[in-house]
Amino acid sequence: MTTQPGSGTLRSRRIARSRQRLVETALPAFTERGYEAVTVDWLCDQAEVSKRSFFRYFDGKEDLALTPLNDVWRLLIADLDTVLDRSGPLLEVLGEALVAVVEQMPPGWERLAVLSARLSGTTPAVDAAGLLVCEGFTDQVVGAITQRLPGSSGAELSARVVCAVAVAGHRAAVDAWQSEPGAETTATRGELCALLRESFAAAPAALEIRLP
Amino acid sequence: MTTQPGSGTLRSRRIARSRQRLVETALPAFTERGYEAVTVDWLCDQAEVSKRSFFRYFDGKEDLALTPLNDVWRLLIADLDTVLDRSGPLLEVLGEALVAVVEQMPPGWERLAVLSARLSGTTPAVDAAGLLVCEGFTDQVVGAITQRLPGSSGAELSARVVCAVAVAGHRAAVDAWQSEPGAETTATRGELCALLRESFAAAPAALEIRLP
DNA sequence: ATGCCAAGTGCCACTGAGTGCCAGTTTGGT
DNA sequence: ACCAAACTGGCACTCAGTGGCACTTGGCAT
Known part of the structure; x- marks a missing residue:
């Protein structure tokens, strides 16, 4: 941590x-x-x-390499119960919670987070471990949702899909953030949060994309 | 293979x-x-x-364990250019292509695929490797899409999101398929295809899920 | 048929991640 | 001050995965 x-x-x-x-x-x-x-x-x-x-x-070694990024997910998981007490579209709730968690990371977090993100893009073994953590997040959310919305058919699949979109949005944002020129010294968490909000806002429309 | x-x-x-x-x-x-x-x-x-x-x-060992499942993705990737020549909503196109690939797997495929799926649910290392293959699929699709729809802003994010949903749908379907009682002897690819179609059909609405 | 060559193979020694064990050392509570 | 529980270090071990190299063999041109 x-x-x-x-x-x-x-x-x-x-x-x-x-x-x-x-x-x-x-x-x-x-x-x-x-x-x-x-x-x-x-x-x-x-x-x-x-x-x-x-x-x-x-x-393991991968977990070490991903510590800064994983901390975000772990914190989010720890706060899940509070987060899911809010109401509104699940995707928005998760998006805002994600931003909130990023904002409360300790000072200096971004320096290591950038390195972690780059590593994840470069080294498949690290990337795989990251995906696994996100999968763990999904499982937690699915568990919590099926408990809160019992009987509502398809809630489990819905939760899975929303988490998948959330994870994809997060990955896209981190990817863009980390590849900004000079990110190793100047990347701020404000920029990341902006990118996150952007991704999450654009996600719902993304499903509509058609081939010509 | x-x-x-x-x-x-x-x-x-x-x-x-x-x-x-x-x-x-x-x-x-x-x-x-x-x-x-x-x-x-x-x-x-x-x-x-x-x-x-x-x-x-x-x-590696994980790749071996996932061979039946990975073959599906690999075949889909190999056919990507043909698949993306169709028109319509990307999610639907991918869903149908996925079903088509499953249908053309060699006879006896389901017996090993069930084992592979269970293993993936049981063993994190295997699961992670599977996620990585799906990520590779996403990258291929994103590459192909940005090439086919140049200039359309946000196409990359859209492709990412759609792939994430497709992968989530696939996972949900395989999961349900593999956990049916007696799946090790009676699971048919017809059942899997039906589950896949179900997941893909339900996915677009899933984004709407709200907390009360 | 023959003989050449590159692709593919087996073997062996090696590295590095990760674990089991166990005896020693903190440390927090009383 | 003392004790039990939690934590630690060190060591030997297993196993996945790789590098190197000599050797076979299928495919092919002649």
């Missing part, structure tokens, strides 16, 4: 710092020397964490 | 037979003894293929 230190017990702060150190070491290294050229062993050396602990802190 | 032998050169038929033997050995073994309990070495032993060749035939 990209958690700012200072909260929780001593122990959990130590863990947060170790994680942070690993992410901070890893993402630039991945970018400069290539994802597979950087080994977990080397990273553990650098960050002074044992390999064993590494795998306690992260689900 | 789930290719029926008899076509191509002697050499390519040998390869096809080896692949087939591996798939035929692997999927039941994965199902009975668990995905990670079955090692690639053991499979190579059983199918009398060297490990080196295994990795020439498949992109």
Whole structure:
């Protein structure tokens, strides 16, 4: 997690710092020397964490690489119950919640998030792990929706479709954001939020697209 | 590939037979003894293929596990140019093409496809690989669409969204198909096609879903 | 038929991710 | 100060996947 230190017990702060150190070491290294050229062993050396602990802190190398981006989804999942208490079109609700979560990420988040996004576009293994996290998000939403709208036939499929659109919108926005010139130094979360809103606003009409 | 032998050169038929033997050995073994309990070495032993060749035939263990399902997407991608020559709503065109591809899979396909689908629901690593293949499909469609509809602003996002919906529809259909009681012996591709049509027909309305 | 060549193959050693185990060390509560 | 539970490090291990290289073999031109 990209958690700012200072909260929780001593122990959990130590863990947060170790994680942070690993992410901070890893993402630039991945970018400069290539994802597979950087080994977990080397990273553990650098960050002074044992390999064993590494795998306690992260689900794997891909999870590490995706930490900044995954944190967004994880936070959104954690807030799901609150989010779904709102009313209105599900797609809009999810879109606004996504923007809200991005806005509350800790300062400095964008620097690492850009690297994470690029990596995801470059390295299939990382991309796949990202898709899996989004799939987990979908499952959560589907579960929550079928619980809230019991009996309404087709609610499950609807939830699935809406989540798929939300994920696609998010991916498109992040992709555009990350590929802006000079993004590694100047990309702001404000820009990302704008792109997200754009994608989500355009999505409903997108289904209409026809071949001539 | 789930290719029926008899076509191509002697050499390519040998390869096809080896692949087939591996798939035929692997999927039941994965199902009975668990995905990670079955090692690639053991499979190579059983199918009398060297490990080196295994990795020439498949992109990896996950690719092997997903062969029946992936073949559908690969075939669809191969036919993309023909498919996109049709006119009408993109989502419908893709849906019909998907059904058509399923219908032309070789006989006996469903038996292995069911196993593949279950595995994908059980084993995250397999699921992730499947998502990646779908992502590849999306990229192909997006490429083809932006080439065919140049200048139309937002075509890329639209294509992305439609593909996301198509993939979600496919997943929902396969999921329902695979979990029917007794699917391992009685699931027919006719049933799958019906489910696919259902999902695709219901998808456009799904975006409207609202929270109360 | 023959013989050449590139594509395909088997084997072996190697790397690197990820896990099981277990004995030691914090740390929070009492 | 003490204890149980949570956490840690280190080590050996498994297994997926790759590189390298000598060897076979199917396809083809002659």
